[in-house]
Amino acid sequence: MAKRVSHRDSMCGVARPLDAIGDWWSLLIVRDAFDGLRRFGEFQKSLGLAKNILSARLRNLLAHGILETVPAADGSPYQEYVLTEKGRGLFPLLVALRQWGEDFFFEPDEAHVLLVDRKNGLPVRRLELRAQDGRVVGAEDTMVRLPQSSHENGSA
């Protein structure tokens, strides 16, 4: 778990979240949690991963405050795993991942699951990044600005 992602002392704004999530399995667990799964067994059946691995991933997600356990739900003497606020914050990331998948991993005519509006069943729009003035901006329209200097153009 002590994966040294960067040679810098503190990880950057992208590496730090990645480190918290842990690995792909964890992200799939989070996705299942968004789909309403809550129990150890449900995750295991849905993802088909070994129990020790699931156990370790859940523990890691708990440790990073992405999931939390709630004592019960219905009679069962077991606990359930539910998303925290922080965990729910991963929703846009999962949508981005799904939309990228739709764009490049399915044939135009290939059927795939669709993320739809619960209200009316229509597919959601594409995620779009907008500037303050409302323009849709792509990667080439943006740059990262280093924290300490507010007038310097520090794009690497």
Add this chain to the structure above:
Amino acid sequence: MAKRVSHRDSMCGVARPLDAIGDWWSLLIVRDAFDGLRRFGEFQKSLGLAKNILSARLRNLLAHGILETVPAADGSPYQEYVLTEKGRGLFPLLVALRQWGEDFFFEPDEAHVLLVDRKNGLPVRRLELRAQDGRVVGAEDTMVRLPQSSHENGSA
């Protein structure tokens, strides 16, 4: 590399992209590519990872069409690694990751890099998912619809 992500025969719309990316390192490579890095040595210095690992990750990203090599750039007899269209499609995902990081991994007063509009240096807006009618929708407002049935509510 033959990571069996799911027990299902074909992976779902989230797992398939994850499998293509490979791992966290690969995503950091892609991020560096967005920042303009192109050379093996640049990636290695920026990320501080072992050369064999970098080599394997680059090979995987090439194999999945996320990066491509271009023969030269300036004199050097070497090749450079640049994002393909597919690779550039990862931009929203990286932004989502970065914004999640900003929300939950930095103290309110802690300095961190900012993604800004190149035009005017102002920070970009938050990513927002919108429904067809323009409403901003969260996870609880959406559901996944299975491909074959257009009237069934098949949320897992």
Add this chain to the structure above:
DNA sequence: ACACAGTGGTTTCAAATTAAAACCGTCATG
């Protein structure tokens, strides 16, 4: 009371992956 099954894990151990370091080949430079 007692076998038995379901759930939620932990432990054990072999196999795969990762990572550090050493090595190699090409090209440029002095």
Add this chain to the structure above:
DNA sequence: CATGACGGTTTTAATTTGAAACCACTGTGT
């Protein structure tokens, strides 16, 4: 023609993964 930079590959040890076995607790039937 020695030296060093660049871009890797090979070698080797350490870590991680994952399948399977095991364990503990609860409920259920008889």
